[in-house]
Amino acid sequence: MPEQFPQTRMRRLRKQSFTRKLMAESQLSVSDLIYPMFVLEGENQKELVPSMPGVERLSIDLLVKEAQELAALGIPAIAIFPVTPAEAKSLCASEAFNPQGLAQRAVRALKAEVPELGVMTDVALDPFTSHGQDGLIDDQGYVLNDETIEVLIKQALSHAEAGADIVAPSDMMDGRIGAIRQALESNGYINTCIMAYSAKYASAYYGPFRDAVGSAGNIKGGDKKSYQMDPSNSDEALREIALDIKEGADMVMVKPGMPYLDIVRRCKDEFKVPTFAYQVSGEYAMHKAAFANGWLNEEQVILESLLAFKRAGANGILTYFAKQAAYLLK
Ligand SMILES: NCC(=O)CCC(=O)O
Numbered sequence: 001m002p003e004q005f006p007q008t009r010m011r012r013l014r015k016q017s018f019t020r021k022l023m024a025e026s027q028l029s030v031s032d033l034i035y036p037m038f039v040l041e042g043e044n045q046k047e048l049v050p051s052m053p054g055v056e057r058l059s060i061d062l063l064v065k066e067a068q069e070l071a072a073l074g075i076p077a078i079a080i081f082p083v084t085p086a087e088a089k090s091l092c093a094s095e096a097f098n099p100q101g102l103a104q105r106a107v108r109a110l111k112a113e114v115p116e117l118g119v120m121t122d123v124a125l126d127p128f129t130s131h132g133q134d135g136l137i138d139d140q141g142y143v144l145n146d147e148t149i150e151v152l153i154k155q156a157l158s159h160a161e162a163g164a165d166i167v168a169p170s171d172m173m174d175g176r177i178g179a180i181r182q183a184l185e186s187n188g189y190i191n192t193c194i195m196a197y198s199a200k201y202a203s204a205y206y207g208p209f210r211d212a213v214g215s216a217g218n219i220k221g222g223d224k225k226s227y228q229m230d231p232s233n234s235d236e237a238l239r240e241i242a243l244d245i246k247e248g249a250d251m252v253m254v255k256p257g258m259p260y261l262d263i264v265r266r267c268k269d270e271f272k273v274p275t276f277a278y279q280v281s282g283e284y285a286m287h288k289a290a291f292a293n294g295w296l297n298e299e300q301v302i303l304e305s306l307l308a309f310k311r312a313g314a315n316g317i318l319t320y321f322a323k324q325a326a327y328l329l330k
């Protein structure tokens with residue numbers, strides 16, 4: 001029976017707060033949030049990221065302190081991104097798998113001091129290559145797939161050895177999930193989770209992040225379009241996701257977030273696997289700019305932007321608003 005006015009008045013259920021609460025189809029809670037954080041060498045070091053107001057790079061001692069606050073707020077996990085000093089970068093990206101590297105030390109410190117907080121690491125070479133690409137390159141600057149995977153395996157194992165709960169390959173090489181899964185299994189890391197950046201687009205929304213980790217420089221070749229996805233495509237994202245699930249990903253991710261919520265929804269409908277989305281640095285920066293100008297209401301828009309991910313089907317969101325949102329949700 002088709003509904004019709006006035007038997008059906010959609011506004012009846014919107015009149016009072018209690019019915020609005022009962023009708024809510026999606027919920028945002030602090031358990032949905034993963035907080036990306038930037039780690040710096042040194043002690044008692046703190047640097048602002050100009051293009052990401054409110055975001056700081058922290059040395060490990062301060063990172064651990066902050067992590068205690070995040071755990072107390074109920075944030076389930078953080079994702080760490082090392083700021084690699086220029087002198088540690090190279091063509092072969094060997095700092096990526098240094099057992100005493102910044103990311104590896106940060107993981108050990110976090111798991112020792114705040115064991116209940118999940119720690120996720122980034123598996124990709126861009127913070128460690130002198131040219132800023134996510135993999136090893138040939139003479140033409142083309143990113144080599146299979147050679148890069150060999151380094152990613154070592155990097156992922158070094159993270160697992162340090163105690164990372166989740167390794168998150170963000171490089172978009174073909175076949176890396178399977179290779180990393182196999183290496184984890186054969187080295188006894190059977191419970192290390194993999195969150196695959198499965199549908200990562202060659203997006204201009206990553207600009208502020210590259211400032212934050214200092215990988216912007218001059219990305220050789222100018223862009224990452226030979227491995228990250230074309231923003232035109234949606235069916236292709238489903239193929240990427242299917243491959244990563246088959247290769248052993250526990251969780252998949254879509255990135256960026258808000259401009260790609262259609263992909264989140266298609267992924268969830270098609271595969272029904274744990275699905276995450278990354279509200280990236282550019283999304284954060286544009287929101288912050290509008291808040292600073294008084295053009296948007298900060299508290300309301302942060303929560304609305306995050307709720308939209310839940311409505312689209314995401315199980316969780318990587319967001320630089322995680323800490324602020326956790327306070328707002330208290
Ligand atoms: N692998 C992590 C990222 O590239 C983050 C991008 C962003 O926040 O813009």
Ligand SMILES: [Mg+2]
Binds near residue numbers: 173
């Ligand atoms: Mg892929």
